[in-house]
């Protein structure tokens with residue numbers, strides 16, 4: 413007899429991250445001999461700095477082959493706390509730092525901790541697609557926080573606060589943001605936090621994974637610096653973007669006291685701990701020289717200026733200032749194409765991989781995400797090719 417399986421309902425509600433689907437398609441076209449420029453993938457095109465790689469190799473050679481504490485090596489959690497103090501002036505107890513394999517597990521665990529049928533979780537739209545996916549998986553109702561081009565894709569405190577109900581359990585915010593490059597100004601965050609003081613039943617997940625990538629003199633505003641919500645704030649960050657370490661799988665979140673036990677149990681049930689050598693590499697990243705980070709961000713800034721300028725020169729396209737991260741999110745509605753049509757034509761006809769805005773939620777219609785984690789030369793060539801087909 414052939415298998416006749418009945419999957420759990422949640423599985424059919426899980427979404428995906430289209431960047432991986434487009435990447436596979438772009439790789440297939442490249443394997444068939446097509447010349448593809450990849451502006452689709454959200455990872456730095458730099459190598460992990462040598463001293464970090466060497467620390468990982470040394471850890472393996474030194475025999476660090478076993479389990480570590482589920483929440484991460486004490487030295488690594490202390491280094492994270494010191495880094496947060498250095499970068500944001502925030503005071504963090506290393507016991508509240510939970511190290512996990514990448515940025516994603518912290519968001520998954522936060523949603524698992526609060527999401528269930530009958531409750532509401534707010535998330536940015538367009539936003540990182542995993543938020544909506546895991547909220548739906550949990551059975552909770554996803555409530556989008558609409559991000560608008562006219563507002564530089566910053567979230568509006570008023571919008572967020574007006575959507576809170578007695579069913580709201582968690583609000584996810586992300587600045588600097590994927591896919592828009594939007595950065596929410598401090599006064600808006602001040603306003604949000606003031607408002608949240610009236611809603612003590614609501615937890616906040618602040619995804620600050622791009623906190624090292626802001627441009628034009630902007631400074632990152634960490635939610636860690638707002639004492640009135642620290643007892644219900646989860647602040648997510650990690651090594652993937654800052655240190656070009658996406659494939660190592662290393663991230664962390666700072667959790668409030670009341671959640672530390674539950675999230676540690678989730679880690680033990682899920683992955684036991686992050687592999688030890690990667691944690692030693694992460695320690696070297698935080699404690700070693702930061703020149704490579706500064707150099708990478710400087711290069712992103714140069715490319716950002718090029719891509720925003722060039723996108724704005726295309727017929728039917730306008731691109732808002734990209735304030736952070738390494739994404740530009742132009743409005744392509746003037747070309748007459750939908751986001752998906754633009755994504756497909758850019759790939760099939762111009763050989764340029766990008767991601768349709770709708771892959772990041774319904775509010776992304778009319779937009780396409782360009783990652784500028786590629787050389788200036790390739791960016792210029794990609795725009796030239798797109799110009800030719802428009």
Ligand SMILES: Cc1ncc(COP(=O)(O)O)c(C=O)c1O
Nearest residue numbers: 454514515516540590621652663
């Ligand atoms: C906003 C945001 N949060 C989290 C992540 C996840 O990072 P990681 O690859 O470390 O899981 C990403 C990755 O693209 C992201 O864009």
